[in-house]
Amino acid sequence: MLAKRKMKLKELSEKVGVSVVNLSILKQGKVKAVRFSTLEAICKTLDCQPGDLLEYVEASD
Amino acid sequence: MKYIKHKPSANDFLIWFLILVLLVGVPVLSGYYPDNEVLGLPLAVLILLGFFLFNLIVRRNPNFKGYLTSKYNILTSKNRSEHESDIPIDLMFDKIKEVLEQSSFKLSYADKSKKELMATTGMSWTSWGENIYINFDTVEGKTRMHFCSTTFFQVTSWGRNDRNIEGLIQEIEESLTI
Numbered sequence: 001m002l003a004k005r006k007m008k009l010k011e012l013s014e015k016v017g018v019s020v021v022n023l024s025i026l027k028q029g030k031v032k033a034v035r036f037s038t039l040e041a042i043c044k045t046l047d048c049q050p051g052d053l054l055e056y057v058e059a060s061d
Numbered sequence: 062m063k064y065i066k067h068k069p070s071a072n073d074f075l076i077w078f079l080i081l082v083l084l085v086g087v088p089v090l091s092g093y094y095p096d097n098e099v100l101g102l103p104l105a106v107l108i109l110l111g112f113f114l115f116n117l118i119v120r121r122n123p124n125f126k127g128y129l130t131s132k133y134n135i136l137t138s139k140n141r142s143e144h145e146s147d148i149p150i151d152l153m154f155d156k157i158k159e160v161l162e163q164s165s166f167k168l169s170y171a172d173k174s175k176k177e178l179m180a181t182t183g184m185s186w187t188s189w190g191e192n193i194y195i196n197f198d199t200v201e202g203k204t205r206m207h208f209c210s211t212t213f214f215q216v217t218s219w220g221r222n223d224r225n226i227e228g229l230i231q232e233i234e235e236s237l238t239i
Contacts, residue, residue, distance in 0.1 A: 026239055030152075032237035
């Protein structure tokens with residue numbers, strides 16, 4: 001989505017108010033939880049839907 | 062983050078007892094005791110001031126890590142804990158650095174190439190302050206973090222080492238909700 005919008009992680013971080021480190025961890029899917037307010041801010045900035053950002057992948061144990 | 066292991070500090074009271082025996086018992090048994098006139102209030106104030114200044118200047122120096130965290134150093138109280146995470150090592154390093162910068166701990170030293178972090182706590186009535194050392198390595202594709210909280214002069218931390226590590230881990234966990 002970032003590539004589609006031609007936006008860098010740093011730019012998104014400044015617009016959303018979430019640190020680059022946290023966004024990098026989110027990108028890797030390693031965060032514990034995402035607040036609705038954060039999701040809303042990202043969707044608003046990237047002009048997309050939550051479904052464009054989230055994908056269910058079955059965990060491999 | 063997955064908890065790996067925790068090494069509690071040695072029995073603080075036993076160490077205090079041994080020091081008391083050394084300081085009081087040995088001079089009394091040997092019949093030697095310093096002249097009372099020498100051990101006056103000025104000397105006590107000077108010693109305390111010396112400790113205070115030494116603490117301020119030296120404690121934040123990362124070169125003392127080996128001495129302070131050595132398992133053979135019985136003059137300091139240490140608590141160690143290991144945790145594991147799926148987050149890549151470089152990202153985890155940045156994450157913990159960020160958490161330390163925003164917490165009540167004071168980040169004193171960070172070296173990304175050596176994967177070493179050092180933070181300090183402030184002085185209180187029960188402590189001269191503690192140093193927290195964090196090292197990172199990768200074990201079977203996972204990032205392993207080694208936490209060590211140590212006192213500077215004290216043989217007991219009065220539980221502060223435990224609280225430091227627990228508090229930091231909790232702050233890291235909380236910061237993973239974005």
